[in-house]
Amino acid sequence: xxxxxxxxxxxxxxxxxxxxxxxxxxxxxxxxxxxxxxxxxxxxxxxxxxxxxxxxxxxxxxxxxxxxxxxxxxxxxxxxxxxxxxxxxxxxxxxxxxxxxxxxxxxxxxxxxxxxxxxxxxxxxxxxxxxxxxxxxxxxxxxxxxxxxxxxxxxxxxxxxxxxxxxxxxxxxxxxxxxxxxxxxxxxxxxxxxxxxxxxxxxxxxxxxxxxxxxxxxxxxxxxxxxxxxxxxxxxxxxxxxxxxxxxxxxxxxxxxxxxxxxxxxxxxxxxxxxxxxxxxxxxxxxxxxxxxxxxxxxxxxxxxxxxxxxxxxxxxxxxxxxxxxxxxxxxxxxxxxxxxxxxxxxxxxxxxxxxxxx
Amino acid sequence: xxxxxxxxxxxxxxxxxxxxxxxxxxxxxxxxxxxxxxxxxxxxxxxxxxxxxxxxxxxxxxxxxxxxxxxxxxxxxxxxxxxxxxxxxxxxxxxxxxxxxxxxxxxxxxxxxxxxxxxxxxxxxxxxxxxxxxxxxxxxxxxxxxxxxxxxxxxxxxxxxxxxxxxxxxxxxxxxxxxxxxxxxxxxxxxxxxxxxxxxxxxxxxxxxxxxxxxxxxxxxxxxxxxxxxxxxxxxxxxxxxxxxxxxxxxxxxxxxxxxxxxxxxxxxxxxxxxxxxxxxxxxxxxxxxxxxxxxxxxxxxxxxxxxxxxxxxxxxxxxxxxxxxxxxxxxxxxxxxxxxxxxxxxxxxxxxxxxxxxxxxxxxxxxxxxxxxxxxxxxxxxxxxxxxxxxxxxxxxxxxxxxxxxxxxxxxxxxxxxxxxxxxxxxxxxxxxxxxxxxxxxxxxxxxxxxxxxxxxxxxxxxxxxxxxxxxxxxxxxxxxxxxxxxxxxxxxxxxxxxxxxxxxxxxxxxxxxxxxxxxxxxxxxxxxxxxxxxx
Numbered sequence: 001x002x003x004x005x006x007x008x009x010x011x012x013x014x015x016x017x018x019x020x021x022x023x024x025x026x027x028x029x030x031x032x033x034x035x036x037x038x039x040x041x042x043x044x045x046x047x048x049x050x051x052x053x054x055x056x057x058x059x060x061x062x063x064x065x066x067x068x069x070x071x072x073x074x075x076x077x078x079x080x081x082x083x084x085x086x087x088x089x090x091x092x093x094x095x096x097x098x099x100x101x102x103x104x105x106x107x108x109x110x111x112x113x114x115x116x117x118x119x120x121x122x123x124x125x126x127x128x129x130x131x132x133x134x135x136x137x138x139x140x141x142x143x144x145x146x147x148x149x150x151x152x153x154x155x156x157x158x159x160x161x162x163x164x165x166x167x168x169x170x171x172x173x174x175x176x177x178x179x180x181x182x183x184x185x186x187x188x189x190x191x192x193x194x195x196x197x198x199x200x201x202x203x204x205x206x207x208x209x210x211x212x213x214x215x216x217x218x219x220x221x222x223x224x225x226x227x228x229x230x231x232x233x234x235x236x237x238x239x240x241x242x243x244x245x246x247x248x249x250x251x252x253x254x255x256x257x258x259x260x261x262x263x264x265x266x267x268x269x270x271x272x273x274x275x276x277x278x279x280x281x282x283x284x285x286x287x288x289x290x291x292x293x294x295x296x297x298x299x300x301x302x303x304x305x306x307x308x309x310x311x312x313x314x315x316x317x318x319x320x321x322x323x324x325x326x327x328x329x330x331x332x333x334x335x336x337x338x339x340x341x342x343x344x345x346x347x348x349x350x351x352x353x354x355x356x357x358x359x
Numbered sequence: 360x361x362x363x364x365x366x367x368x369x370x371x372x373x374x375x376x377x378x379x380x381x382x383x384x385x386x387x388x389x390x391x392x393x394x395x396x397x398x399x400x401x402x403x404x405x406x407x408x409x410x411x412x413x414x415x416x417x418x419x420x421x422x423x424x425x426x427x428x429x430x431x432x433x434x435x436x437x438x439x440x441x442x443x444x445x446x447x448x449x450x451x452x453x454x455x456x457x458x459x460x461x462x463x464x465x466x467x468x469x470x471x472x473x474x475x476x477x478x479x480x481x482x483x484x485x486x487x488x489x490x491x492x493x494x495x496x497x498x499x500x501x502x503x504x505x506x507x508x509x510x511x512x513x514x515x516x517x518x519x520x521x522x523x524x525x526x527x528x529x530x531x532x533x534x535x536x537x538x539x540x541x542x543x544x545x546x547x548x549x550x551x552x553x554x555x556x557x558x559x560x561x562x563x564x565x566x567x568x569x570x571x572x573x574x575x576x577x578x579x580x581x582x583x584x585x586x587x588x589x590x591x592x593x594x595x596x597x598x599x600x601x602x603x604x605x606x607x608x609x610x611x612x613x614x615x616x617x618x619x620x621x622x623x624x625x626x627x628x629x630x631x632x633x634x635x636x637x638x639x640x641x642x643x644x645x646x647x648x649x650x651x652x653x654x655x656x657x658x659x660x661x662x663x664x665x666x667x668x669x670x671x672x673x674x675x676x677x678x679x680x681x682x683x684x685x686x687x688x689x690x691x692x693x694x695x696x697x698x699x700x701x702x703x704x705x706x707x708x709x710x711x712x713x714x715x716x717x718x719x720x721x722x723x724x725x726x727x728x729x730x731x732x733x734x735x736x737x738x739x740x741x742x743x744x745x746x747x748x749x750x751x752x753x754x755x756x757x758x759x760x761x762x763x764x765x766x767x768x769x770x771x772x773x774x775x776x777x778x779x780x781x782x783x784x785x786x787x788x789x790x791x792x793x794x795x796x797x798x799x800x801x802x803x804x805x806x807x808x809x810x811x812x813x814x815x816x817x818x819x820x821x822x823x824x825x826x827x828x829x830x831x832x833x834x835x836x837x838x839x840x841x842x843x844x845x846x847x848x849x850x851x852x853x854x855x856x857x858x859x860x861x862x863x864x865x866x867x868x869x870x871x872x873x874x875x876x877x878x879x880x881x882x883x884x885x886x887x888x889x890x891x892x893x894x895x896x
Contacts, residue, residue: 006755010744017743194739197703198800202756203728 003204007212011186015220025182028174029224033232037167047130049075050093052084057104063115064097066137072130084118094120094127097134164239168324169293171228172317175221177284179256182217183263184276187355192272206359210352214260221256222249242327248320250330251340255316258344262287264351268358287311292318312347315339360384361406361516361548366414368401375401377571378414383548383564385515388538390559391552392621393568394819395790399552400441400520402568406550407438407518418516434464437514441521443689444501446508449494453485456493456508464512479507482537497862498689499530506537517541519551523558525816525846527688527861528885529892535561554817556621557849557885567624569819574628583619586627590619600626600635602824603852625820636821637776639829641836644805645767650679651715654808654840655700661708662695669695671863672709677808677840682830684854685844686867686888691860693844694736697810700842701733714807729757732806736813738797740785746772746796747781750803757804764803771799775829791822798829802839809833811843815850827853851884859888866891 015021049067053060064075076093078084084096098116107113117134119127190196199209233239266279288294290304291313297305308314319336322328330337361383368375376398383389391399405412408429415424423429429436439446447456457476466472480486483503493501502522509517519538523531535558542549551562559565559579567575567582575582591606591614599608605617607626629635655677662670670692677683687693698704700711702724711718713727740749747768754764772778775795777788785793794814801809811830815823827850833839843854851857851871859867867874867888874887881887 002758003756006752010741010752013748014741014743193742194735194737195741197698197701197735198733198739200703201701201728201731201733202753203725203758204756205725 003202004208004212007204007209008216011213011216012219014189015182015216021182021185025178025220025224026227028178029171029228030232032174033167033170033228034236036170037163037232037237045070045126047072047095047126048093049073049095049097049130050078050084050087051075051097051099052078052081053099054101055099055103055105057099059104059107059113060099062141063134063137067133071133088118088120091120094123095130095134164233164237167233167237168239168321169317171225171233172313172320173288173291173293174228175225175252175256176259176288176313176316177280178224179217179221179259180263180266180284181276181280182220183214183260184266184270184280185273186213186217187264187267188270188273188276191270200359206356209359210264210355214257214264217260217263218253218256221259222252225249225252239324241324243323244329247330248323251316251319251323251337254337254340254344255312257348258312258340261344261347261349261351264348264355268351268354287313290314291316310343312340312343315343360417360419361550362417363402363406364415364417366402366405366412366416368398368405368410368412370401374571376405376568379573381566381573381576383550385548386542386546387563388542388549388551388561390562390565391550391568392556392559392565393552394822395817396570397568397819398571399568403438403518403520403550403552406516407436408433409438432516434512435515436518437509437512437516438518439505439509439520439522441524443498443525444493444496444505446505447493447501450492452490452492453480453496453504454489456504457511460508460511466512475513476511479510479537482533482540483507484533497527497530499526499533502526503530503534503537506534510537510541513545515545515547517547517549517551519549521552521554524554525689527691527892528848528889530688531555531558532889555847555849557883559621565621567621567628569625569628575624579621582624583621586619586623587616589627589630590617590623591615592617598630598635600630600821600824602626602828622820626824629821634821636825639776639825639832640774641829641832642770642774644837645763646805648807650807650838650840652679653677653712654679654714655842656712657696657700657709658711659709660696660699660706660711662692662699662704663707668863670699670860673860673863673865675858675865675868677842679840680834680838681855682834682841682843682853684851684857685842685860686846686848686851686857687844687860688846690862692863693860694812696860697812697842697844701731701810729804730807732801732804732809734797734801734809734811734814736816738785738790738793738814740793740797740800742784742786745782745784746777746788749785749796750800753800753803759804767803768799771803775799776825789822790818791825794818794822794826795829798826802833805837807839809839809841811841813844813846815845815847848884848888859891861892866894 049072051064067075078087081098084098087093088096096118098118100114100116103113103115117131119131121127190199234241262283266276266283270276270279290308290311292308293313297308297314300308315336319333319340322333322336363379363381366379367377379402381389391402393399401410404410406416408423408426411425415422418432421432451459461468477486480489483506485500485504488496493504496504506519506522523534526534538549538551539561541547563578564576565579565582566573575585589607589609591608591612593601593604594606594612594614595601596606596608596612599606605619605623606612606614607623607630609630653676657673657675659672659674660670661668661672673696685693685696695704699706714730716723718724741752744752750768751764754768759767772781775798777792777796780788780792785796798814815826818826830841830843834841854871856870857867858865878887878890
């Protein structure tokens, strides 16, 4: 037990003394999550629109007047379609509208007017959402009597605020990334600095050393989660907290053991910190991608959907979201707990064996 | 003619070399001697025009004050940096290396070029290995290849940073022959640094480096003359230093004068600076124990890495209270052997007995871990823990009761002379202090056998002398057995018995006295071992 606490204490002390590492962890759990929440926007913002108006009429102006801040910048007039093309090519604007000379006439006469819209499809999300806006504007101006009215009821995230979701999933992804890196680092640093051999020669069994090292990193990770939760997710973005805080912490604890199991694999395979970084990125990218943190799982290719069942992060995200937004209790979401615990147990034990073989 | 005036090299706040002045003429070999961190490499890099410096350097008529200004004469300079095989590429063959270095220098491949290239290959003994990949060459061959790659563009100013460190004595001799031949044929200026005092006799002028200053210069004979008045036969006195059978004192002593060596210069320099190393004391063992007459016995120990045999059927015995020196060049299999003894590498073949017990399994070792002390290469300890924190951590790992551990740490810190550094971080301390503090870590739990892996490499002369004294003190007080590896052949002198490894095979196993008796004409151990190396070839 004494050996356990010596190693545990030593690792915490070494962490606190390495300025760079502390800075990275603090940044990742605060500023990075804030940026993810604040910075990634799917709604159009300051979209640059250009137009050519051959119709010279009232209707075109009326449509254009609907394109206003903050979604759009004031539309710029161009004299010819060629100039409009060039502006799109030069990325001066991403949407160009062409009102033909018979636009106004045909709209009054036949109700069959047409506007040509040129969009820069490389800015896909922004330009397609802009297109949706345009359709709405046009639809709103014509009095079509449509037999169905869509009435929307927003559940769980009433303000439909993507910031909360983005910051929340970013926190969970960061937790994974740091748990893997930190737990691999505590081993590989010893290899790099040459203290590995001395560590092996201590009359302490390998189990104690490995567990002490791993659990010291769990403490750091859980501390980071609290920081991110308190200051950023709940503090700045004001996320709802409908479920039990302790249920979330328990899930996080189980999950960090899973990540640490992955960290063990990486530690066993790497000799330098550089290799840890490379391997981590290699493993984490598919893990995060398949988890549904960036794309909803139902939108994935069916094969990838099957693969996503293997990503422990998927269950962590599902479970945590249920706790926060749906107010679910442990009993309601036991499959998530069981999945995280099961995958965690397998990864931890196999990873432990792998690193233990080096002892 | 090379003239260096007031050159200072700084890395951030640390001054690597300060106000260095030196002159070298064409055809001269100028040697730099000193410990790691004394400023040799920094001065070499400044002259080669690869680091920023203040002051000025004049080569023939061309003066430069920065790496940029040095650009026009770079094709006249050949620099070989420190580290075995550092300039080589593992996956290129000997011929491909020469092609590559010729191409980046833009050499014309005429008949003269091929004649010169062939001569270099023959001098280096590499003519028949043209197709062999660099990674399959021995350390000595790698260094010879690096040297001829540096020579291929016929530099007039040759700068070689420790080309011989860690290389076997025979290859070292051959390296010096190439250098000597080159300076006679080409009349070039050669600057060469070395960790071996015995190589000083091959230099025309020597510069001794200590803590960023050149403390003495001149020919070997002149330098030795300068300290003769301060060198006496071994005696005891106040305010002097005694080591290796000689006593150094600034005051006149009753004793007879002794013949000094180049190393004496460092001792006299320390005396002149008033830096007398603190005396070393070892307290008796707290827990006396019975030690069997044979502490470790290896029978036919073998370790293979793929096709490569790192240690080939090695027999060795380590007796109670014996200092056994395990000597050999880099890559001879010393570290691998120690790691097998410690159980850090599995044994592929052979039997190992530690303290009379056959070691077969992991469990056997666990039981013995408290009896073994180990100090790894480069004194690896936790850099972000203070000296005291490091010691306490290891005491905890050895389950020493806290109050007892604290007392023992104080005693060791006092006795080994690092008590005032207990609250410093290892990286802030000189190498010599780190070396003694690492030893304290290794003996904290009072082991009966101590394995030391290259504890003296890179450490300055005085700290090295201190360390050897410490080991003898430890042996006498604790009756401990010590297995120590080193690539300094001259340190054989301080061992009770020496074993020399060459490419994984044992070629010598004898006492220093016996070896001297067998080869009475040899001036040093270096010469003795060259006999064995030649025979084993």
